[in-house]
Amino acid sequence: MKISARNRLKGKIVEVKKGATTAHVRIDVGGTVMTASITNEAVDELALKVGQQALAVVKASDVMIAVDD
Amino acid sequence: MKISARNRLKGKIVEVKKGATTAHVRIDVGGTVMTASITNEAVDELALKVGQQALAVVKASDVMIAVDD
Amino acid sequence: MKISARNRLKGKIVEVKKGATTAHVRIDVGGTVMTASITNEAVDELALKVGQQALAVVKASDVMIAVDD
């Protein structure tokens, strides 16, 4: 499957924390740890676990730019 | 200003392309180029230009995880 | 690639309209036409064209529920 989302950062999963319905998955992408808030069901379906290679995927319209004052 | 958004990736702006209302800003974060779709007004207000240090900022609920089949 | 996004609706592309930076892709999913606002670059990279089979993909946190009054 190829997807239109422009941003795909390769990394390794460093934490999977399930909540009541929403899980937080942390993925180290080149030294920066990103946090993804996804459903518990997605964690189960993709069988996400610590140490696994994965991609953080973000749609371009969800990326903001910040600069120092 | 400190913001609740969990994901902030440091990089350098490599392209600023304004459209009629929406601009695409590309930022190199450690070798991966991210694309941000933001308003032309934001580009003007932040005076974004190629070569500038900046952050790509993403809310955790906008990050997906993908794995190879 | 498998992705965490929970919503994938199969359909056929019925319109591809590029703007200055942002394209609108319309896809018929079982009789309902969905509109996706994506980058022109994604349209080019995926070579999207009318008549093509495709999926509309949406993260669960981007779906709202509405009911009649």
Added chain:
Amino acid sequence: MKISARNRLKGKIVEVKKGATTAHVRIDVGGTVMTASITNEAVDELALKVGQQALAVVKASDVMIAVDD
């Protein structure tokens, strides 16, 4: 109320699962089950329950397109 969101898919609610703060509502839209991650408060205010007719509503900028490799 009329809303700018371009995507409204009619269906029937098949599951309502509340978490600590976030609920998952599943809605069958023409044979495909969509998942909406919304607040518990929204579930209560709209009195969402299984069997109810409802709409899944998505903003065009939150829809991605995927194609097979």
Added chain:
Amino acid sequence: MKISARNRLKGKIVEVKKGATTAHVRIDVGGTVMTASITNEAVDELALKVGQQALAVVKASDVMIAVDD
């Protein structure tokens, strides 16, 4: 129609600017001007124009919190 989105701010439209595919609608909500980036089609369907009473609607998962340093 009642919608699950938690944030609805009443205001008056102060600018409608169409682009090639994406429009920017500015709405004054109690002295603060908000900007909505929506499709040109939505502007046409809702017949949005300057001076009109309208609501800015935002899903709770799209709201961030910021504080001063």
Added chain:
Amino acid sequence: MKISARNRLKGKIVEVKKGATTAHVRIDVGGTVMTASITNEAVDELALKVGQQALAVVKASDVMIAVDD
């Protein structure tokens, strides 16, 4: 830090409710109470508490417009 997000509404936090992974922060912006669904970690990092001055921040592409029928 200056951010590209177009919408920043000043207010006072009136409720902070942590869930298992996701918190709901309510902020009164000029008489309207907005709800932000953010991570528990963000609440801790920003030390958000009731009575605090804060901003609700929203990207323009996440704002919809609604009008009465």
